[in-house]
Amino acid sequence: MKTNILNIFRTLLLVAISWSTSFAQDGKSGGTKVSGSLSNEQGKPMDYATVSLLRATDSTVVKGALSNDNGVYTFDRINAGKYIVKATAVGYEKAATKPFVVSENTATVAAPALSMKAGNTTLNTVTITAAKPLIERKIDRTVMNVENSVLAAGNTAMEILAKAPGVTVDKDDNISLKGKQGVTVMINDKLTYLTAAQLATLLRSTDGNTIKSIEIITNPSAKYDAAGNSGIINIKLKKNSQSGTNGSVTVGVAKGKFWRDNSSLNLNHKSGKLNVFATLSRGDNKRDRDINIDRITRDSLGKPSYFNQLTKMQPTNHYNNYRVGADYDMTSRNTIGFVVSGYSNSWLDSNNGKTNISAAPNQVDSSLTTVSTINQTYKNFAANLNDKFKIDTSGQELSIDLDYSKFKNNSIAQYDTHYFLPDGSPQHAPQLLRNQTPSNITIYTGKVDYTKPLSKTVKFETGAKFSSVKTDNDLQAQIFDGNTYINDTTRTNRFIYTEKITAGYLNLNKQFKKTSVQLGVRAEYTQSNGNLMGSTSVDRSYLNFFPSVFINHTLNDKNEISFSYSRRIDRPGYDDLNPFIYYLDPYTFSKGNAFLKPQYTNNFEFNFTHNKSLNISLGYSRTTDVITEIILTEGQKSFQTSLNLQTQNSYSLNIDAPFTITKWWTGNININSFYLGFKSDSVGTGRLSDGQVTVQAKTTQTFTFGSYRFEIMGDYQSPLTYGIYKIKPRYGVDAGLSHSFANKKVNIKLAVDDVFNIRRNNVSSHTLGNDFDIRQRSDSRVGRLTFTYNFGNSKIKSREHRSGADDEKGRVKGGN
Known part of the structure; x- marks a missing residue:
């Protein structure tokens, strides 16, 4: 499980990097996009499995990823060569594809489909899934995954915010980031348009159990409003998203x-x-x-x-x-x-x-x-x-x-x-x-x-x-x-x-x-x-x-x-x-x-x-x-x-x-x-x-x-x-x-x-x-x-x- 947790954490960072830096590159300057899918023995998608791309010659790990809800994973900017895809998930046996080739000047390559078999570590049919780390570092922001945290339970948004890395809340509920005030607070990517006192009242009245995560963006891009000299704190609320x-x-x-x-x-x-x-x-x-x-x-x-x-x-x-x-x-x-x-x-x-x-x-x-x-x-x-x-x-x-x-x-x-x-x-x-x-x-x-x-x-x-x-x-x-x-x-x-x-x-x-x-x-x-x-x-x-x-x-x-x-x-x-x-x-x-x-x-x-x-x-x-x-x-x-x-x-x-x-x-x-x-x-x-x-x-x-x-x-x-x-x-x-x-x-x-x-x-x-x-x-x-x-x-x-x-x-x- 130690290796699995590390792979998940590293993969989450890799996914964030790939999302923010890959724009459908060609093979010559941006490499090839490699994608594939995972399923279990019943043919259902394997979501949130840890997937690794390895060189076929020496099994060196090139990149990591997580499969999405449909069991699909993607690796961007892959150089020409021969590769293997391996997948792991708690409660399932490891699975690997046969070697496949990525050629130069090829935009996309489909890796062989993988089917994962349930292992003998499955207990009473309860599926064990790896939780995201409480603190997660991405390329352009730090994320505090509040949703499953014990420390978030029963707290207000203000009290949870005070626990976030680099964030302090003073005696008057003024919010600072890395020591600097002038923080812009957003909720679900939206500005709150409140005074400091009103914002404090809002955060003290927001139930922490409704929060999914807190994103800390110290240097936002031009797409965001220019307000906030010390950066943006974005509070993501839960939204049930299931069929x-x-x-x-x-x-x-x-x-x-x-x-x-x-x-x-x-x-x-x-x-x-x-x-x-x-x-x-x-x-x-x-x-x-x-x-x-x-x-x-x-x-x-x-x-x-x-x-x-x-x-x-x-x-x-x-x-x-x-x-x-x-x-x-x-x-x-x-x-x-x-x-x-x-x-x-x-x-x-x-x-x-x-x-x-x-x-x-x-x-x-x-x-x-x-x-x-x-x-x-x-x-x-x-x-x-x-x-x-x-x-x-x-x-x-x-x-x-x-x-x-x-x-x-x-x-x-x-x-x-x-x-x-x-x-x-x-x-x-x-x-x-x-x-x-x-x-x-x-x-x-x-x-x-x-x-x-x-x-x-x-x-x-x-x-x-x-x-x-x-x-x-x-x-x-x-x-x-x-x-x-x-x-x-x-x-x-x-x-x-x-x-x-x-x-x-x-x-x-x-x-x-x-x-x-x-x-x-x-x-x-x-x-x-x-x-x-x-x-x-x-x-x-x-x-x-x-x-x-x-x-x-x-x-x-x-x-x-x-x-x-x-x-x-x-x-x-x-x-x-x-x-x-x-x-x-x-x-x-x-x-x-x-x-x-x-x-x-x-x-x-x-x-x-x-x-x-x-x-x-x-x-x-x-x-x-x-x-x-x-x-x-x-x-x-x-x-x-x-x-x-x-x-x-x-x-x-x-x-x-x-x-x-x-x-x-x-x-x-x-x-x-x-x-x-x-x-x-x-x-x-x-x-x-x-x-x-x-x-x-x-x-x-x-x-x-x-x-x-x-x-x-x-x-x-x-x-x-x-x-x-x-x-x-x-x-x-x-x-x-x-x-x-x-x-x-x-x-x-x-x-x-x-x-x-x-x-x-x-x-x-x-x-x-x-x-x-x-x-x-x-x-x-x-x-x-x-x-x-x-x-x-x-x-x-x-x-x-x-x-x-x-x-x-x-x-x-x-x-x-």
Whole structure:
């Protein structure tokens, strides 16, 4: 089994490489395509068998592959010679073809068909299939195969994402990749068009049991939207893809400080030309979180004031998500489909904070308490209509996507602040505030993609996309005047933001004998307007070009190198542009910045892959006008906002190494070391020039004993500097156990996050007039029990589809 697992892992990488670099080459420059088929004794296709192409003269392995659902396998770019095909599958005897010849100037060769006989290792007619590794390295991305992972059971998408290689999630749910923020998050290849806060809400409300895999793309091609300076994270949701009627039911409970629950239903029906699918999920999550802030402010004469703030938070999230769609084969070459999805979610924040204020340490001159309740509702409806037309058998294709999304969010908040003298008696009348913040976001997108092979070694891709986004945020603020609540004119306002992006791209792929080259360019024309009604209006329009270069070279059978370059953009999030003021207490608040500019990044990456498994990458990027969260002071008040700093330079070294120790012990080690340097000559009233080398390490180990599977994951991050923040080390251990029975139709998973209860998010800053330390403790140790029942047929796969609207949704504040 050890050899089988290694072959499967290596073959998966080979399949990804072949898919991305082979374009029906001729025999002279691109080699010959060798294909064949596998079946069992009953004549049924052998899917996911490990297939190897060997030289007939010395049995040297030339290439590996996996058979698909129809038992078909393919090897690309094969030189002239005499070969043998061997196939292995757990529960079956090995099989091999007779030697056959590949001649020069031959485009395709059909290998002799193979029939595999059941071996004596088949137990009780249960077919044993090899699982994909949890962490899988492909030529252009890293894939975290969540679907069968024990650690994913009962977790939300955000919690799973935090376990992915090179990914970190900070105390405010900001997502970083290899230390850099500016990550674009896609769901099923679609942008989410959400603000950072809304995206965090969406991910925290997405049931991990509905996720198939997470793809990490650090340097995307011109075909993707140019947004995201550190790359793209693509969350692939499960889509039952089998003939007949089938699906799965999942029910889970979890216990941290409070009980949580989740459940989901996946359904699929495929009959003839029609495939219908649906996913429904719901859940309740109540958490506990303590934040302790010690800060010092100074007046114009340098006189200090000391603040000690302790806030206890108990957020409660209830979510209901749905996704329904259908695909219909109009002809053998034309498939149309639609997907309707949405959610109706609620979020309740109950916060209780106390602040002690003094002119000297370790004393209390006055204090205040702020009790706040924030009721938030999030509703979304999204529709996608798509058409994919295979124009001919050479690979010429045309696909069209039309998308519509509507978000309706509302927040009702109450802030009651009471002031006290040192003896505990009231200092003066309390301040009572309340807000209502309805928010509406409407998104329209349309895109078309066209692919045409120009020859057996050259492929041309082009496409266009248009998106229109409108956000309308209306802050209705009131203050208690002693008798009743009246309008607070200092805070009430309405902010409307519109954005239109027109884009087009060109990609040209050329395959040489051992080298593949892709050149691309994307153009995006942006028109935006941010209007704080009655106050500030900011209009912008700009045209940008985003070139990209990808070169992959095979050194020999075991070693490959690649180089990539791309230019990217990050536009400010909708919340970051909104100049509203949001209060935590009278001395602490946040506000947006309507004058934020987009940031631009040039990314360079070099990769070395050994034996289709070990991957080492070196990266460098330079970002200008980098959008960075900053805390500034105004007298005794501190506020959080975002500014454009001059530059950010990033250097990174990433090592990813899957391993197999025995047939029952496999794993993956990921080490990511990077340096982030920030520089700006003018930030508030000071200058900023700071950076630090940081090391992140994650290891996952899987132990398989029959129908039992045990996984353990450990992670560590050394101290990190990000802008003005000094982030303390973070580390923790997760573990889980799963058991399958009833012919693998039933699975039970037991997992514990943060086994030793040691994960913390501690931050400090002592620059630009700041002097504060933040200590945060969350409800991180959580035990989870998850039950899954699979029913129905399990053979024919259906089409997975990516729509055009997912790129914009990631900038909206989401309710999922």
